[in-house]
Amino acid sequence: MFKSGFIGIIGRPNVGKSTLLNGILGEKLAIITHKPQTTRNRIMGIRNADNAQFIFVDTPGIHSASTPLNRLMVRTATETFTDSDILLLVVEAGQAVHPEDLPIIESLKESGTISFLILNKIDLIRKEQLLPLMDAYRNLHSFAELIPISALTGEGIPLLLDELWKYLPEGPQYFPDDMMTDQSxxxxxxxxxxxxxxxxxxxxxxxxxxxxxxxxxxxxxxxxxxxxxxxxxxxxxxxxxxxxxxxxxxxxxxxxxxxxxxxxxxxxxxxxxxxxxxxxxxxxxxxxxxxxxxx
Incomplete structure (x- = not known):
């Protein structure tokens, strides 16, 4: 059985979306800085496996936008809600649910798209902090999976790919084996x-x-x-x-x-x-x- 599909990576600024894309690909495709709103465009990254083609789409951080440029960035991100087979909501593994994640979760509910919660930066917290935080997010939305990872160290990424394969639809190989992105x-x-x-x-x-x-x-x-x-x-x-x-x-x-x-x-x-x-x-x-x- 061969599976393929589009996987949108969404979340507020600076939660590690681009680092996650690069970690999955094993290549620095998306630029990374410590500053918010580093990503301005949708960036597609393709991960090939023997039984699947995972097509990831990194998006700008969803934030309260005031300028035309920022509004375009947010629109670029939110369009992914309906263009994807699966959505990965990336959040920071911290003490509590971040208030800016709440409107994103409401939009997830409205989209009806299969969604995973990705708790990133687990290398920066104590492991006993994870379970209460996962329970808190689980109470907000029926995520298909909740997966703790460290995009920086790679911890949890193999598990994420295994779980994604279970939910991807059967489909063709959309892109050649040697193609990593659609960007020029x-x-x-x-x-x-x-x-x-x-x-x-x-x-x-x-x-x-x-x-x-x-x-x-x-x-x-x-x-x-x-x-x-x-x-x-x-x-x-x-x-x-x-x-x-x-x-x-x-x-x-x-x-x-x-x-x-x-x-x-x-x-x-x-x-x-x-x-x-x-x-x-x-x-x-x-x-x-x-x-x-x-x-």
Whole structure:
């Protein structure tokens, strides 16, 4: 019996959804930082097994959104409720049910989709804290399964895959064996650059930045990929911070991004970065579409 299906990974920001996707795939596909709202797009990751194809969809964190960009991110996440065969609600294994999980659970009930509760970060708590927390969540919704994991260490991921197989529908292999994601190489390169901006800058800068890859050219003879990308910001002052004194910040962003790209693409990378001001792009529907944040 061969099974296949789409599995949405949902939850509020910073609970470890992208870390879970990377742990399942055994590859760093989704960028990860300690800052909320790191994930802006749906990112598909494909895990193949002899008897199944698991198609995971990582989503932006569900939060109270005020700007057009944030509302698009939340809509991207909530659309997964009806597009998935199974939903994984990722929560932090802590002392009590987080209040921001409650509206997400209500939406789960309305969707009627099979849902698992994934209690992440169990490496950070005492094991005796788990049972009361699981009981509390069990009283809120009839989850098909409640599975404690550590996305960071990998604990619980084999069990999660075993349980998912039981609930997946019979179906075909949708994607080839060697395909890990439906995202383009340009998108993945842009995300790596954006991750470095998130890690190296502070305050509003990470949330006011959008990266567009202008050129991605492979030179097989020289085992080299040439990438040219533009970092778009909303204000001149932000441009100055991204560039840094004598270009030091831009150089650091480029160096760290290039190192990660060379690991991911398994080839040498020549990376060229530019910075451009696009005033209030996070509030402009036309520019949001231009930067890949579509309705």
């Amino acid at each position: 190489e340009r998108f993945l390169a842009a995300e790596i650059i954006r991750e470095k901006i998130l890690l190296l800058t502070h305050k509003e800068i990470p949330y006011s930045s959008a990266v567009v890859v202008d050129a991605f050219k492979e030179d097989e003879a020289r085992n080299l990929i040439r990438i040219s990308a533009t970092i778009n910001v909303e204000k001149e002052s932000q441009k100055g911070i991204i560039i840094g004194k004598k270009g030091t910040m831009l150089k650091e962003i480029g160096t760290r991004a290039r190192v990660d790209m060379e690991k991911f693409f398994a080839t040498r990378i020549f990376l060229e970065l530019f910075v451009r001001v696009r005033k209030d792009w996070t509030k402009d529907p036309r520019m949001l579409r231009e930067f890949g944040y579509n309705e």
